[in-house]
Amino acid sequence: MRITxxxxxxxxxxxxxxxxxxxxxxxxxxxxGASSEEGAGPTRAGTSFRTATEFxxxxxxxxxxxxxxxxxxxxxxxxxxxxxxxxxxxxxxxxAAETWRLDVYDGLRRRQACQYGAQTRTAAADAASVELxxxxxxxxxxxxxxxxxxxPGTYYVRLTAVNLTAGDLGRSVDIEVRAGSEEMGGAAxxxxxxxxxxxxxxxLRNAADGQDGDGDDSPTAVLADLEPEDGWTSGWWSSRxxxxxxxGALAALAGVAGYRLxxxxxxxxxxxxxx
Amino acid sequence: xIRRKWxxxxxxxLLAALTAGLALPSAAVAGExxxxxxxxxxxxxxxxxxxxxRDIDGQSRMAAAKQAFNEVLDATPEEVELGIRTLGADYPxxxxxxxxxxxxxxxxxxxxxxxxxxxxxATLSPTGWTPIGPALLEAAGDFGDGxxxxxxxxxxxxxxxxxxxxxxxxxxxxAARGIGLTIDTLGLVPNAKLSRQLSCIAEATGGTYTSVExxxxxAERVNELVDRAAEPVVTPVAAEGAASCAKxxxxxxxxxxxxxxxxxxRWYRVDxxxxxxxxxxxxxxxxxAVNPDHGVLLRAVTVHDREIVRGEAAGTGRTDVxxxxxxxxxxxxxxxxxxxxxxxxxxxxxxxSFSPGAGVKTTPGLPLELTIDVVxxxxxxxxxxxxxxxxxxxxxxxxxxxxxLAGLVWGWLSRWRFAVWRTS
Numbered sequence: 255m256r257i258t259x260x261x262x263x264x265x266x267x268x269x270x271x272x273x274x275x276x277x278x279x280x281x282x283x284x285x286x287g288a289s290s291e292e293g294a295g296p297t298r299a300g301t302s303f304r305t306a307t308e309f310x311x312x313x314x315x316x317x318x319x320x321x322x323x324x325x326x327x328x329x330x331x332x333x334x335x336x337x338x339x340x341x342x343x344x345x346x347x348x349x350a351a352e353t354w355r356l357d358v359y360d361g362l363r364r365r366q367a368c369q370y371g372a373q374t375r376t377a378a379a380d381a382a383s384v385e386l387x388x389x390x391x392x393x394x395x396x397x398x399x400x401x402x403x404x405x406p407g408t409y410y411v412r413l414t415a416v417n418l419t420a421g422d423l424g425r426s427v428d429i430e431v432r433a434g435s436e437e438m439g440g441a442a443x444x445x446x447x448x449x450x451x452x453x454x455x456x457x458l459r460n461a462a463d464g465q466d467g468d469g470d471d472s473p474t475a476v477l478a479d480l481e482p483e484d485g486w487t488s489g490w491w492s493s494r495x496x497x498x499x500x501x502g503a504l505a506a507l508a509g510v511a512g513y514r515l516x517x518x519x520x521x522x523x524x525x526x527x528x529x
Numbered sequence: 530x531i532r533r534k535w536x537x538x539x540x541x542x543l544l545a546a547l548t549a550g551l552a553l554p555s556a557a558v559a560g561e562x563x564x565x566x567x568x569x570x571x572x573x574x575x576x577x578x579x580x581x582x583r584d585i586d587g588q589s590r591m592a593a594a595k596q597a598f599n600e601v602l603d604a605t606p607e608e609v610e611l612g613i614r615t616l617g618a619d620y621p622x623x624x625x626x627x628x629x630x631x632x633x634x635x636x637x638x639x640x641x642x643x644x645x646x647x648x649x650x651a652t653l654s655p656t657g658w659t660p661i662g663p664a665l666l667e668a669a670g671d672f673g674d675g676x677x678x679x680x681x682x683x684x685x686x687x688x689x690x691x692x693x694x695x696x697x698x699x700x701x702x703x704a705a706r707g708i709g710l711t712i713d714t715l716g717l718v719p720n721a722k723l724s725r726q727l728s729c730i731a732e733a734t735g736g737t738y739t740s741v742e743x744x745x746x747x748a749e750r751v752n753e754l755v756d757r758a759a760e761p762v763v764t765p766v767a768a769e770g771a772a773s774c775a776k777x778x779x780x781x782x783x784x785x786x787x788x789x790x791x792x793x794x795r796w797y798r799v800d801x802x803x804x805x806x807x808x809x810x811x812x813x814x815x816x817x818a819v820n821p822d823h824g825v826l827l828r829a830v831t832v833h834d835r836e837i838v839r840g841e842a843a844g845t846g847r848t849d850v851x852x853x854x855x856x857x858x859x860x861x862x863x864x865x866x867x868x869x870x871x872x873x874x875x876x877x878x879x880x881x882s883f884s885p886g887a888g889v890k891t892t893p894g895l896p897l898e899l900t901i902d903v904v905x906x907x908x909x910x911x912x913x914x915x916x917x918x919x920x921x922x923x924x925x926x927x928x929x930x931x932x933x934l935a936g937l938v939w940g941w942l943s944r945w946r947f948a949v950w951r952t953s
Contacts, residue, residue: 302735302849305760320738324849362810362840362855363853364842364854365852399838402840416847420725421721421724423738423740424724426740448806449907450806450904475761477763477900494919495918497919497921498919500925507929508930511936512932512937512938
């Protein structure tokens with residue numbers, strides 16, 4: 255009797271968690287929110303880390319700028335995301351060959367490596383546009399101080415022409431920059447987390463928050479202000495819950511099977527009835 | 530998370546209160562909002578003879594500039610203090626010495642009276658030389674003392690005619706005064722030489738250069754620059770690093786600027802309490818012609834000269850800044866004796882390997898921007914991985930195997946128990 259109860263409970267648990275296996279297997283599908291929302295972003299670009307224009311992932315930031323400018327944007331990225339930054343530069347009708355480059359820096363202004371994508375591209379003379387792309391590494395919750403792994407926080411995008419002729423200096427170009435990210439799910443989880451995201455000026459902002467209360471609502475300048483859509487803490491949900499729960503259920507089933515195997519079925523036949 | 534945040538905020542406030550009166554009064558206001566002081570913009574317009582040329586949409590450059598100025602004056606945001614300076618507006622003669630002194634303030638930087646400013650612009654007619662360098666020097670003195678952002682917008686159609694004073698070096702010197710001044714330049718129908726000169730001026734101060742061939746472009750661009758000046762921006766606090774850690778200034782969380790000459794080291798100190806994390810990033814800007822290969826190194830060193838962690842960056846080719854950063858979480862202290870000093874002094878050393886291009890002046894040093902954040906150290910764990918959760922087929926397999934083995938043993942045990950019970 256106990257065995258059947260145990261068995262049915264295990265089966266129930268298995269059935270429940272089997273339904274939830276799907277998200278576990280679908281670890282690396284992009285989150286719908288990240289790419290489908292095509293919001294219009296800011297229409298300007300900053301000219302230094304300090305003045306970088308902020309935009310959210312999923313938005314398209316546009317700017318009219320001059321060849322030779324160093325253009326800066328920043329966007330927030332959270333744990334488990336693998337950000338992709340894309341830029342397209344519409345060049346003037348006539349121009350000499352010029353090379354454009356897209357660089358991504360983290361909140362500590364450390365240059366971040368691109369896994370894939372053409373980070374540097376040379377536009378031939380009179381080419382209409384240049385497309386650049388950088389796929390970053392997955393943002394982890396924590397890393398050793400000696401590593402420069404991407405951590406949750408602000409990411410800076412710098413776009414500039416690195417190789418150009420003096421004749422093209424100052425010519426007008428139209429620029430579009432997009433950032434989006436793929437959710438990497440539980441595979442990217444690590445043991446540990448930062449107390450504060452890697453946002454420049456976060457210590458000052460916390461101090462200001464602590465001192466607030468004198469009704470001072472004048473616009474304050476901060477280095478970075480935006481947060482990811484779901485906040486900095488990625489939440490408690492992870493595909494690891496499903497994996498572990500399914501594992502537990504299967505283990506229970508296997509346990510029952512093992513028990514039945516050695517215990518034998520029911521009572522031994524030699525036992526007299528009523529004993 | 531909230532539970533942990535309160536003590537940190539308390540410590541921060543306490544620290545700020547304790548240190549407010551100490552060595553670095555300026556540090557207490559590091560990164561304070563600058564919105565209170567009005568942003569100031571000085572438009573510097575070239576009124577030299579060449580502005581008569583009729584090549585902007587069929588009208589003369591001067592007419593185009595006037596029209597653009599009218600539009601800009603109409604669109605200037607209320608809070609921006611705008612001034613206008615001319616160069617080459619008054620002296621029509623041939624004496625170079627006189628012509629190179631020809632710069633005047635047409636409308637002082639201050640609250641804008643649109644009608645008055647427009648009337649002043651209407652009186653201009655193309656006249657003299659192109660003394661860009663002297664005009665910039667004068668323009669830098671046009672601004673008030675406020676902490677608001679300051680911007681010079683230089684509009685010119687010809688290169689400077691007042692050598693040997695290089696306007697590019699003038700711009701660099703103005704930037705080195707540390708008044709947070711940016712120079713943006715616009716070239717009207719420029720040739721390559723003018724483009725080079727104006728973009729050199731812009732790069733020396735972190736500004737932008739735009740070439741303009743149509744009147745609407747001019748108005749649009751100047752408007753954009755004026756708007757940009759109106760945006761609140763964190764202004765860095767000037768700091769002066771020392772040549773060694775012992776003499777270095779102690780900095781708190783904030784944004785700082787300094788100058789670092791070629792081949793120089795700059796040292797700063799930061800106090801970090803156990804359980805806090807130091808985050809520092811540094812950007813060294815190439816505000817002049819430098820050789821194409823360069824690097825920057827930021828080291829965190831103990832007072833006993835042991836290196837804790839470093840951030841390094843290297844680059845090649847055209848660049849505005851080279852930047853790097855580091856994190857140093859100081860572990861929580863286990864022993865609780867009050868003998869040791871509570872805070873550890875961490876020395877930050879900044880070096881760069883930019884080298885000046887041929888014939889480039891090496892003083893003042895390259896502008897350096899330092900961000901320091903002292904925050905609470907990393908949390909032990911709130912990430913799911915550390916709840917003991919796992920993932921993957923190996924985990925599943927191991928669990929199933931372990932469960933099965935446990936079942937086997939359990940079954941065997943109960944069988945054995947049954948046998949014992951039967952025999953007894």
